[in-house]
Amino acid sequence: MEIPSDVIIGGGITLSWLLSGLAKLFYSNGYFLKYKKYTGIGLIVLGIAISTGVSYFSGANNAANLFVAALTGLMAGLSAVGWQSTIKNAIEGMNKPS
DSSP, rough: OOOOOHHHHEEEEEEEHHHHHHHHHHTTTTSSTTGGHHHHHHHHHHHHHHHHHHHHHHTTOOHHHHHHHHHHHHHHHHHHHHHHHHHHHHHHHHHHHO
């Protein structure tokens, strides 16, 4: 029951940072402005989808590996939501007049 290292790190970028970057890209283009409250769920679902997809297409497609890949994607999605929230709060705190 081993997850390919591509799921956790792809090209030196962790999955959670990739998801945070995608969210930032969507924010800057205005996609998430209307559906801002669904960003967290979207990042978690996207993390699970990317992780299980990479695991499935890399040949590790038995049930145990897909389950571990789904858990890895869930952790990456939750991590991305945490990073997104922390960065947003830090930026808002720096922009607030003292």
